[in-house]
Amino acid sequence: MLVRLIVGLGNPGPKYAGTRHNAGFWFVERVAERLGVDLRAERKFHGAIGRYRDAGLDLHLLCPDTYMNHSGRAVAALARFHRIPPEAILVAHDEIDLPAGVVRLKRGGGHGGHNGLRDIIPALGSRDFARLRIGVGHPGSSDQVIAYVLHAPGRSELTAIDSAIDAAAAQAPALAAGDWDRAQQQLHTRE
Template sequence: MSSNTPIKLIVGLGNPGPQYADTRHNAGVWYLEALARKHNVFLQSDKRFFGDMARIKFAGEEVWLLFPTTFMNRSGQAVGALAKFFKIKPDEILVAHDELDLLPGQIKMKKGGGLAGHNGLKDMHAHLGSNEFWRARIGIGHPRSLNLQQGVADFVLHRPSVEQQQAIDKCIDVLLKHTELILKGQIGQATTHIHTECA
């Protein structure tokens, strides 16, 4: 999982609006907002790109932060528009998103591959014409793995328990700690650290 291609766009997937802000489906946005705070920037609405955006400087290069505000299932509209405008290739994009197949407290890095039924990722694939973007899969668990009598659609639109939230937050902190390596394109090294610290 090595890469020497620096990341130029970081996307946090979720749904817009205060009623969704603390729900599991917005785990990718939690990371994006934490990254923005770390760099003292604010995500601001930009209608050209159908989302809230910020720009940070890293090693003299611009890196864009994007929260598509089109609702999850149309995330590709925002990502595709920004990537086309700034000529950003799929392998220069990192997408942070919630992952049902991982427990809270786990994060896995992945490039390409199956999109596991995630509609936001499917829409990105459609708009980019490729699934060769990087993904930070933030574990939120599955109703079955957490022994909950709840449908998936209902589960992702509810808040995690306090214990689950703490586990998710801990791993978002780990991802933040190693984001500098990711931005440098040292994703293999970052992945080793992240997978070890959020197993």
């Protein structure tokens, strides 16, 4: 299936801009930059949106401004308005269970403890959307996770994350064209 909507998860505002939790925002911003798309605030969709149309592709981009725990409101509003089924949505998010610099594509599944995904599932009424899991590493102890994701990565981690995001953003046209297997092969074998 074609990807018609790419959502980047994060928290709005300068306080969170450089934190690990905003890796999804970083990805969508990189895709927008590569495709020459401006992201503009749109109140009715609760976030910054952009749209890319070229050579038969029609791809929406979204960075919700609702904070992570309420991401579903923005995703559902845009998906309903443009009649985009869950199977045509890719949600990019930070993933503590992957090392910094590793990215993985996944179709469907649960929330895995991620509050953004936890909110999107009931808002869409489905778990069938795809995920781009952007590795940010793990703090080593579960009681440190919240503080860890709400802080900026170190220089070497940031370099690794940035490289992974760049590689993933290069695959956005393939995903929008429905070439999931090629995009997955490129990303899963890049290490």
